[in-house]
Amino acid sequence: MSERLTAKSEPGGPGDASPPKLLDRVRDAIRTRHYSRRTEVAYVTWIRRYIVFHRKAHPSTLGAPEICAFLTWLATKRQVSASTQNQALAALLFLYEHVLQMPIGQVEHVVRAKQPLRLPVVLSREEVAVVLSHLEGTMWIIGMLLYGSGLRLEECLELRVKDIDFDRNQIMIRRGKGQKDRATTLPAAVIDSLCQHLAEVKRLHSADLADGFGRVALPDALGRKYPHAAVEWGWQFVFPASRICRDPRWGPPSRFHLHASAVQKAIAVAVRRSGIAKRVGPHTMRHYAGFRTMPSDVKGHSRAGGTLLLKAEIRFAAHSA
Numbered sequence: 001m002s003e004r005l006t007a008k009s010e011p012g013g014p015g016d017a018s019p020p021k022l023l024d025r026v027r028d029a030i031r032t033r034h035y036s037r038r039t040e041v042a043y044v045t046w047i048r049r050y051i052v053f054h055r056k057a058h059p060s061t062l063g064a065p066e067i068c069a070f071l072t073w074l075a076t077k078r079q080v081s082a083s084t085q086n087q088a089l090a091a092l093l094f095l096y097e098h099v100l101q102m103p104i105g106q107v108e109h110v111v112r113a114k115q116p117l118r119l120p121v122v123l124s125r126e127e128v129a130v131v132l133s134h135l136e137g138t139m140w141i142i143g144m145l146l147y148g149s150g151l152r153l154e155e156c157l158e159l160r161v162k163d164i165d166f167d168r169n170q171i172m173i174r175r176g177k178g179q180k181d182r183a184t185t186l187p188a189a190v191i192d193s194l195c196q197h198l199a200e201v202k203r204l205h206s207a208d209l210a211d212g213f214g215r216v217a218l219p220d221a222l223g224r225k226y227p228h229a230a231v232e233w234g235w236q237f238v239f240p241a242s243r244i245c246r247d248p249r250w251g252p253p254s255r256f257h258l259h260a261s262a263v264q265k266a267i268a269v270a271v272r273r274s275g276i277a278k279r280v281g282p283h284t285m286r287h288y289a290g291f292r293t294m295p296s297d298v299k300g301h302s303r304a305g306g307t308l309l310l311k312a313e314i315r316f317a318a319h320s321a
Contacts, residue, residue, distance in 0.1 A: 022047075022058075022059070022099070023044055023047065023048065025099050026043065026044055026047060026094075026095060026099050027040060027044065029094070029098045029099050030043060030094075033098075034179065034220065038154075042087060042091065043090075043091040043094060043095075045091075046087065046088045046091035046092065047059070047091055047092065047095050049088075050067075050070050050088075050091075050092055050095075053070050053073065054066055054070070059095060059096070059100060060100055060102065063102075063104060064104055064105055064106070064107050064108070067089075067092050067104070067107050068107050068108065068109055068110050070088070070092075071085055071088060071089060071107070071110045071111075071112075072110055072111040074088060074113070075110075075111045075112060075113040076111055079113075080113055081113055081116075082112065082113040082114060082115040082116070083115075084113070085112065085113045089107070120284075120287050121278050121279055121280060121284050121287060122284075122287045123276075123278065123280065123284060123285075123287065127274075127276055127278075128147055128285065130274040130276070131143070131267070131270050131271055131274050131276065131280065131285075132144065132147070132270075133274075134269070134270035134271075134273045134274055135266060135267070135270050138197060138239060138258070139262075139263065139266040139267075139270075140193070141190055141193055141194055141197055142156055142157075142239065142263055143267065143270075143285060144187055144189065144190040144193075145171075145187070145190065146282055146283075146285035146286060147187075147285040147286070148185070148187030148189065148190065149171055149184045149185055149186065149187060150184055150286050151171070151173070151184065151286070152176070152177065152283065152286070153260055153263060153264075153282040153283065154260065155173050155176050155177075156239070157237075157239055157257045157258055157259075157260060157263070158174075158175075158237070158257060159171070159237065159238040159239070160174070160234065160235055160236065160237060160238065161198065161201075161233060161234050161235070161236050161237075161238060162234035162235065163238075164186065164194070164198075164238065165186070166186070166191065166195070169185060169186045169188065169191075170183055170184070170185065170186055171183070171184050171185070171186050175219065194238075197238075198238065201236065201238065201240060202233065204240065205233060205236050205240075208244070208255065209231065213244055213253055213254075213255070214231045214255075215230045215231055215252055215253065215254040215255070216230055216231075216235055216236050216237060216240075216254055216255055216256075217230075217254050217256055218230055218235065230254070236255075237255070237256070237257040237258075238257075239257055239258040240255045240256070240257060240258065241255055241256050241257060241258055241259065242258075243255075260282075263282055264281060264282060267280065267281060267282055267285075268280075268281070
């Protein structure tokens with residue numbers, strides 16, 4: 001192969017005359033379009049699997065028939081869901097259109113995974129109360145925000161101090177799903193605990209500053225536009241990680257936000273202890289009976305199909321109670 005597919009370091013440094021490697025070009029194209037980090041990881045993973053599936057042939061030598069074969073294999077042999085197959089297709093189309101700049105045409109004769117019509121899991125108020133009773137500290141605050149404010153998990157973890165308005169009992173969601181901002185309510189029941197939590201976070205930030213750290217990752221090029229913003233209190237994460245780490249994308253040592261897996265594990269343990277047999281995760285906390293009294297745009301559900309399914313399940317749960 002004339003072009004290597006992976007790299008240990010970022011290309012394009014001073015004096016680097018070698019052409020950028022394929023997956024580095026994919027990452028650059030994704031970051032140029034400001035796609036999320038999770039999208040970047042997913043696309044790179046699917047492109048790598050596509051290459052391996054075709055015995056490490058370079059994608060520029062492949063085309064629509066090879067894409068069709070890969071997608072069909074995913075559906076028939078790997079038995080992936082329809083959404084997973086669609087994600088793989090989106091990654092490959094991105095590769096050919098925006099990186100290789102090769103018109104791929106229509107991908108035909110693909111065996112498509114069946115798209116199921118599923119109702120979301122909805123907890124009653126009593127069930128939510130039982131789950132929350134098995135959470136404590138920071139995890140309880142996060143659970144309350146997922147439930148009371150209708151936040152997605154990543155939206156909650158990426159909250160900055162400046163995004164919480166105690167005077168208006170409001171939370172501003174920045175760069176949410178679809179890169180859209182929105183406002184939602186701050187539950188009154190969590191205000192006191194959240195204030196105490198932020199006081200602890202501020203003490204942690206002050207200690208970091210005293211040790212020569214105190215930096216936080218900033219989105220896009222804000223770090224260059226506002227050189228001191230990374231150490232300002234307002235830009236700190238509401239739920240910081242327990243230790244300082246070096247993220248390869250952000251450079252100097254910084255304190256990132258709490259990892260999503262920590263919340264997922266805490267809620268899974270709380271559900272097991274509560275004895276609830278439903279399949280419950282952080283996102284389930286958004287699907288509660290009080291949802292039927294709130295407009296879809298407040299909760300961040302802009303897709304009518306998902307919202308209608310959710311409301312149908314809520315009505316069924318209400319009549320069954």
